[in-house]
Amino acid sequence: MDGGEQTRPVTADDAPPRSAVVVNPSKVTDLDQFRRTVDDALAAAGWPEPTWYETTVEDPGRGQTEAAVAAGAQVVFACGGDGTVMACVSGLVGTDAALAVLPQGTGNLLAANLGLSNDLAAGLQVAVERGMRRLDVGAVEDRHFAVMAGMGFDAQMLRDTSETTKARIGWPAYVMGAAKHLRDRPMRVSIRIDDRPPLRRRARSVLIANVGRLQGGVRLLTDAEPDDGWLDVAVLTPRTLRHWLAMGWALMRRRGSVPRMEVFRARRVQITSNRAQPRELDGDLIEPGRSLTAEIKPQSLWLCVPRPERHPDLSMDAEAAAERGERLIEEARRE
Incomplete structure (x- = not known):
């Protein structure tokens, strides 16, 4: 429906x-x-x-x-x-x-x-x-997400964050999980937005969002609306620790554009990586894979x-x- x-x-x-x-x-x-x-x-x-x-x-x-x-x-x-x-x-x-x-x-x-x-x-x-x-909501095969789906760094962070640490200190535990992967090599991805020609990027993470807020109240996508009929696609391309720090500072200040982040809008998006990647839906890990396809189910x-x-x-x-x-x-x- x-x-x-x-x-x-x-x-x-x-x-x-x-x-x-x-x-x-x-x-x-x-x-x-x-x-x-x-x-x-x-x-x-x-x-x-x-x-x-x-x-x-x-x-x-x-x-x-x-x-x-x-x-x-x-x-x-x-x-x-x-x-x-x-x-x-x-x-x-x-x-x-x-x-x-x-x-x-x-x-x-x-x-x-x-x-x-x-x-x-x-x-x-x-x-x-x-x-x-x-x-x-977003649909990925027979599953659905209300907030966002992701492939790459975000799912790696979730996978490597200790349940014990989360229970003890809450969402800051994800910072510890993220720190383990800041220097990992990027994935080569092809991103098809609706029927447009595919984009090719060396990305650390690709996020498909219906709503823009991350853990800890950080607003990743300021223009994401939960009922506008669109998915917002964020492609994160930091390569060095300095890039990560600049991106994090920009997200915390939330003034102007965020460096090393491209944003697109789509009704259907297909991400294909050169190798299998961790994947997640609404903060819950799903099985790894080389691709992630999501489409919007409006209202x-x-x-x-x-x-x-x-x-x-x-x-x-x-x-x-x-x-x-x-x-x-x-x-x-x-x-």
Whole structure:
């Protein structure tokens, strides 16, 4: 399904929606306590009790999400890391059910773009306030991503970042993973943007983005919009440590152009490398390969977002939502 009716599946004027929670139990320290907190907060907001589904190694969330939608869920909460969220996205594409993110892992790239970090209260509040936006998603074969796909350095960084370090210090752990590969040799790539002649580059990484923010709140692509019908393609070509430092400084300051980065727009992009490369979707590693092909599926995912839901920055009002969410949880505990 590419597109759909431009009406919300659930509005503030509707009855409280039926919901489901798809949770990765390995990402939650105390699942029983976590479940009580979510159930009680939704009850305090007037929502019916949600149905719970646990992910497995064999099915990280897509099958559970599809089952929840088939059973009538109007909002599906994804509770876990990037892999859980990505699986839920694939299960919701083209439906009228909405995705709400309750981040519990250490990466959470979509949550970072929503300004949610690992804040359970904010994630719950964003859902119960029913700010919803219909987003584009990217499709890679039968899988989907809401934020970005990548090939090369970015996936190497994810692969070589310790889970233990991520759990201890959070997103800065990725800096340590990245440092291991700053001097690696570039890949020779051919990049075909839609039907144009292929571009040939010696690149360290090629990113295909629907939304522009990386971990730690760094805005890689300032013009990337989540519902404009386009993918933004960033080709990173640093060759020396000085190049990396200049690029990092420019991204932090975010004034003017970023050196050693070219940006293109596409509805379909095909990347082919001279050798197999690590690859990732929404911060979750997939199998290595010599190519990565992605295409846009416009307006195909409903997402619960902080209000105002039409703001270009999906994280607008997230901090205030977190404060309201804390009050919701406290109210639920008193009842």
